[in-house]
Amino acid sequence: MANWLSAKVTQVKWWNDKLFSLVVHADIAPFTAGQYTKLALEVDGERVARAYSFVNPPSSDDLEFYLIKVDDGALSEALANLQPGDEVRIAEQSTGFFTLDEVPSSEQVYMLSTGTAIGPFLSILQQPHIWQKFTHVVLVHCVREQQDLSYQALVKQLQQQYPQLHYVPVVTRENVDGMLSERIPRLIKSGRLFDHVQLSASPDVAQFMICGNPEMVKDTSACLQELGYTRNRRRTPGQITVEQYW
Structure with a gap:
């Protein structure tokens, strides 16, 4: 089971009407460039989680994720509505072998x-x-x-x-x-x-x-x-x- 932490949204960068980057702060465990973690939100009373790769290097204080807003996407629409100061859940441990x-x-x-x-x-x-x-x-x-x-x-x-x-x-x-x-x-x-x-x-x-x-x-x-x-x-x-x- 993932150990979930609270991450505070510091920036939402929109590249166009579908593509955006989500920047958050959280005290997660160290990761290796190329790995991914999970983000989660409560949607209609249920926790919905998806895996996302880091854009930032491990040395950065900012945790950045590059996302696409999918119409009727269970999580992506909710993530797209986040504003600075909001909170999202993030898995403490990252994983993946694409390093x-x-x-x-x-x-x-x-x-x-x-x-x-x-x-x-x-x-x-x-x-x-x-x-x-x-x-x-x-x-x-x-x-x-x-x-x-x-x-x-x-x-x-x-x-x-x-x-x-x-x-x-x-x-x-x-x-x-x-x-x-x-x-x-x-x-x-x-x-x-x-x-x-x-x-x-x-x-x-x-x-x-x-x-x-x-x-x-x-x-x-x-x-x-x-x-x-x-x-x-x-x-x-x-x-x-x-x-x-x-």
Whole structure:
């Protein structure tokens, strides 16, 4: 059973009419970048809880979560109505294995995300460890419309701080100058992703972390396996590490 704590809302940042970030303060146990916790509220007399990844690094006093407001969503609508000063329940202990400790060192790492699943990658990228472990870090964020590319200021700050960061925004339902527009598996299969960042990937130099909707995770994993990459497991290290985001 989770040990629940009270978290005070300090900020609600709306990126557009559906996407928002919730910032809270709570004295939770230490966590590792890439992990997730649970948030909960009383909805119609019942406690409703869902898992959310941290956007902030473990060193931050703020706990930040990147959410999408789902119409008739059991919890997301209630979370979207929160205001600074309100309280939400948060699990004291975090969990999850989508962390750098589980990924073998390599020359390149590709962080492949859709929608709000960019969150755990932003947490990882704000930690010094990743910049010592990989020479090239490629952050791919695939969304439907350009307005869904949140956290642009943070990404630019990271690019200025760490020149080895390659940021690849992908917009699938609009044509935007300078941006790729196909789904991630197709970009990998055609080689366009690697051409775009001017890198040559192969199993002996590249790792892939995949986080997003189940269809993207499944299709991207299958595409990579066709190209000779294997799932990463503790007993048999490979090149593909995945996290289903719902």
